[in-house]
Amino acid sequence: MTGQGIGPQIPLALRYPPDQRFDSFIRPPEGALALLDELIARPGAEWIYLAGASRTGKTHLALALCAAAEQHGRRAAYLPMAAAAGRVREALDALEGHDVVALDGLEAIAGEREDEVALFDFHNRARAAGLNVLYTARGIPSGIGLVLPDLRSRLQQCMRIMLDPLDDDGRREVLRDRAQRRGLVLDDAALDWLLTRTDRDLGALVALLDKLDRASLAAQRRITVPFLRSVL
Structure with missing residues (x-):
C-alpha cells in the first residue's frame, strides 16, 4: 500500500460529530456494540459488514467506531465510498498506517469493475497487515450489485450486523x-x-x-x- 494523497474533497480524516457515538445510537441490535468494541480494541478481531436500508444508522456507527478507536489510541480512518467512486484504488492506498478503517456505503461502487478490483486488493492487503475493517452497505454482499465474485466471497466472510428502520x-x-x-x-x-x-x-x-x-x-x-x- 502506498501513501499517495487523493485530494481534499475526499474526507479521509475529519472531526467526528459529537452526537455520532455508540452511546447515542438508539436501539442497536443485540450484541452489535460489543462486536464493534472488539473491532476497536483487538487487533485481528472479526471484521464486520454492517447492512441496512438508508437512514438506519450505518454512518452513525461507522463514525462512532472511528471516534472510539482514536480514544483508544488507535489510528482510524473513515471513507465514504460515494466520495471515492471512480478512484477507489487511490483512496484506499492513502489509508496506509491506519489501524481501524470504516468504508461506508459499498453500494456506491457496485458495478464499477476497476473500483471493485481495487477494493478486493485492499481487502487482501489489509488482512495481511492486520488492519481492522468495518464495511457498510444498504444490503448484503449478494444484493448490492457487485460484479466481482471474489469480492462478494470475501465480504460474505465478514461478521454481519443487520440494522432495521426505527418505528x-x-x-x-x-x-x-x-x-x-x-x-x-x-x-x-x-x-x-x-x-x-x-x-x-x-x-x-x-x-x-x-x-x-x-x-x-x-x-x-x-x-x-x-x-x-x-x-x-
Missing part, C-alpha cells in the same frame, strides 16, 4: 436524545406534532431539529406546538 417510538427516542444533548426540551406534544406533520425520514427529522435549535435560540422561546406552527 415511531424509536424516532421519538432519537429526537428526545438529540434534543437533550443540545440542551433543548421537547415535550410529548411537540414530539407528536413533529412525527405526524413533518417528513418521517430520520435524517430529515434530525436536520429539522438543528433548524429548530437555531430558531429557538434566535427567538428565545421554548419549542412548543405553537412555536413549531410558527416556524414550520
Whole structure:
C-alpha cells in the first residue's frame, strides 16, 4: 500500500460529530456494540459488514467506531465510498498506517469493475497487515450489485450486523436524545406534532431539529406546538 494523497474533497480524516457515538445510537441490535468494541480494541478481531436500508444508522456507527478507536489510541480512518467512486484504488492506498478503517456505503461502487478490483486488493492487503475493517452497505454482499465474485466471497466472510428502520417510538427516542444533548426540551406534544406533520425520514427529522435549535435560540422561546406552527 502506498501513501499517495487523493485530494481534499475526499474526507479521509475529519472531526467526528459529537452526537455520532455508540452511546447515542438508539436501539442497536443485540450484541452489535460489543462486536464493534472488539473491532476497536483487538487487533485481528472479526471484521464486520454492517447492512441496512438508508437512514438506519450505518454512518452513525461507522463514525462512532472511528471516534472510539482514536480514544483508544488507535489510528482510524473513515471513507465514504460515494466520495471515492471512480478512484477507489487511490483512496484506499492513502489509508496506509491506519489501524481501524470504516468504508461506508459499498453500494456506491457496485458495478464499477476497476473500483471493485481495487477494493478486493485492499481487502487482501489489509488482512495481511492486520488492519481492522468495518464495511457498510444498504444490503448484503449478494444484493448490492457487485460484479466481482471474489469480492462478494470475501465480504460474505465478514461478521454481519443487520440494522432495521426505527418505528415511531424509536424516532421519538432519537429526537428526545438529540434534543437533550443540545440542551433543548421537547415535550410529548411537540414530539407528536413533529412525527405526524413533518417528513418521517430520520435524517430529515434530525436536520429539522438543528433548524429548530437555531430558531429557538434566535427567538428565545421554548419549542412548543405553537412555536413549531410558527416556524414550520
